[in-house]
Amino acid sequence: MLTIRKANSGDVLDAWDIRKASVLAACANYYSEASLSAWVDGSPTDKWANVVERDFYVAVADGFVVGTGMLTVASAQVDAIFLRPSHMGRGIGRKMLESLEALARDHGLASMRLDATLNAAPxxxxxxxxxxxxxxxxxSRGLELPCIPMTKEGLHNTLSER
Structure with missing residues (x-):
């Protein structure tokens, strides 16, 4: 069974590890090895921990954190949808995204934006x-990566159509 819940301080290291494993597994054919290393190397900072606790949600399967997602309501921005490689292709990313879209609707947002990695745009x-x-x-570390800015409009309409 999969549940999505608000992240807490106990999820910081899982979120960091999932981010690293997901980037290395899913982005390897789209970005250079040097870019990938610069993106994921290091360890979580206090700033990272604060962002996880404030804006992250986690997907939990059988008591195990298997994915993350982030919604920043003030900027209507989705970020950090990452999955453990062992759980990719199971619909968990879609469920996380749908959950974040529902939260955005609950906050009165009519549209959202994100910056997709080249591999995630499809x-x-x-x-x-x-x-x-x-x-x-x-x-935040100054690394520049090619991405595809994306939007989703009509979040209010989506809710009434379900």
């Missing part, structure tokens, strides 16, 4: 997101 398009132009994502 997934988001399949989930109703739009965007094709390649841009540059700047990480």
């Amino acid at each position: 997934f988001y398009r399949h989930c109703g997101w739009s965007g094709d132009s390649i841009s540059t994502y700047r990480t």
Whole structure:
């Protein structure tokens, strides 16, 4: 059984490990090894822990954290949908995204945005997101990565159609 819940301080290390494993597994054919290393190396900082506790949600299967997602309501931004490689392809990413979209609706947001990695853009398009132009994502550590800015409009309408 899969549940999605608000992250807490006990999820910080799992979120970090899932992020690293997911990036290395899913992005390897799209970004250089040097970029991937710069993106995921190191250890979680206090800033990371604060963001996880404030904005992250976790997907839990059989008592084990298997995925993450982040919603920043103030900017209507989705980030950090990462899955353990062992749990990719099981619909968990879609369930996380649907959960974040529902939270956005609950907060009165009519649209959302995200910066998709090159490998993830087809997934988001399949989930109703739009965007094709390649841009540059700047990480908090100053790394620049190609990404595809995407949006999803009409969140209010989606709720009434269900």
